[in-house]
Structure formats: C-alpha cells, structure tokens
Amino acid sequence: MSGGVARALVADQEVLARFVMRASWVRQDGTVKQDAFMPPRSLELSVSRHVGRTEANLWARGAAVAAASERPLVGRADIGTGAVRAVVPLVAVEAPLAEDPGHAHIVGWPPMAQKPAQKALAARLAAAARFVQVM
C-alpha cells in the first residue's frame, strides 16, 4: 500500500504486462478472461512495464513470477496504459520493486464489497488486452 504517498502515473503511451499462469484465463480464440484482471484484496493489481525492456528480459520477469507460484508460465496479457485510464476510475502507477524496477500497479478499484463493479471494470480491461503466448 502507498501509505498515502502519491505515486507517479505511468505514461499513457506505455504498455503493461499481466503475466498469466492459468491456461483457463485464456479463451480458445486467444482472448483474455476478466479473471486475469480481477484485483486482489490489496486493490493493487500487479503488472510489469514494457518500457526499457527487451522481449527476452520481459519473459525472464514472467518466468520469475511463474517460479514463485510453482506454476508454468502460459503467456502475458498486454494492455496499453491509455486503455487502462479509459476504464474510469482505474489508473496505472509506478510501484518499483527490488526484483522488478518496472513493476507497476493498476489502482482505483472499488472496494471488495462492491465485487460486481470490480468485475465490470476487469471485463473492460480484458476486452482491451492482447494475449501473447510464451515462446
């Protein structure tokens, strides 16, 4: 949690990656389900910024995320930061980690008690995302 300190917004021109460890999050036609974009109880949805990374470096980050879950990496769901901001009131903010300086959060979610509203926003994010299968 930010502890009340404002975090920098990620620029609209950037692309964010949500790594996918469940094949059931990807439909047969290659589109992404809203399950992949539902927030955790912290209301901070983790993503990784593409900027400053090679494709290999990005996949290496995905492999590290998968290793932590002991599940195989299936791929990633890419979404533009501008597309996130179009899903009001969500925004992407910088949230660098020691192991991932390009880490960011999608925040602005309704509280957990308003789950249907969360689902509605996640559905719009998923509709704007593009799935990239792991190579």
Next chain:
Amino acid sequence: MVATMLPSLLAGTASGAVSPEAQYIRQESEEAWRAFRESVTFGLEDLFADLWRLTNECARPGWDGYEAEPISPGSIDHAARLLRALPLGTPRPSVGAEPDGQVTLEWYSSPRRVLSVSVSPDGNLHYAALLGAVQQYGTEPFFGDLPAAILDLIRRVGRA
C-alpha cells in the same frame, strides 16, 4: 467414465501427489464431491472435472503468481450446486477462478458479449455482463435455482 476419471482427478498432479492444501479443500467440499460422482448422469462430467481441478491447481496462496488466495471450499460447493441447477439446454459455461479464491463461470460469444459469474462462499452470485456497448452487473442470491436475472443474461449473451 467416472471410474476412469476419478483416479487421475484424485491424483491431481503428474506425479500422482495431492497437496495437503488440495486435500483440505476437497474434504471441505462434500457437496461438490457428491455432485461430481453424480455428474455423469447430467452429462456435466467435464465441467465438474474442471471444477475439481481447481482444488489442486488453486490450493495454495499465490497460485496466480501474484496475491491470489486459495480457492474457497464454500465457493466450490456452491459452484457445484449451481452447475447442477443449470436448466437443460442452457449453454455450457467455462470454469475458472479469481484471485480472491472464488470460482467463476463464464458464458462467452465474443469479446463484447460475455457474462462472468463469481460464486461467493456464502452463496451469492456476483455477475458482470458485457452486451455490446452496454454493461450490466449486480448480485443475486442463490437458493438452489438459477436466478432468473442470470438466466436472462446467459440467453442475451448467446444472441447475435
């Protein structure tokens, strides 16, 4: 069919091992287990197999690589009841899971015609539908029959 599937589902992993977490979830999901054994009668064995697979694949915290919570036994139970309550002829959903540990059922025609239902451990059905440019979302209690509002959305998702 059920006898053939049971050993592999009980195994849960390629090594044949079932994690302690998965065992706990299955023990707590008595209704789901009973429903699974009966599922062949309704032709829903593949959906119940997907539901049962969640108990192994989503048993541990962080199963999504991030902050996911273990799949809820109560959610599994109510999801099994909901699958059995689907009227004959209802389009089949796909089964999934969300980071808060709830089972999801999705009816899908295209990226702009989709309904997702989350099954909460207390039996509430939280849903969100995209119907072209229109969104509809809310909560319906589940008392054993599929709520009319959700059945209506399932039908609308399937329309061109």
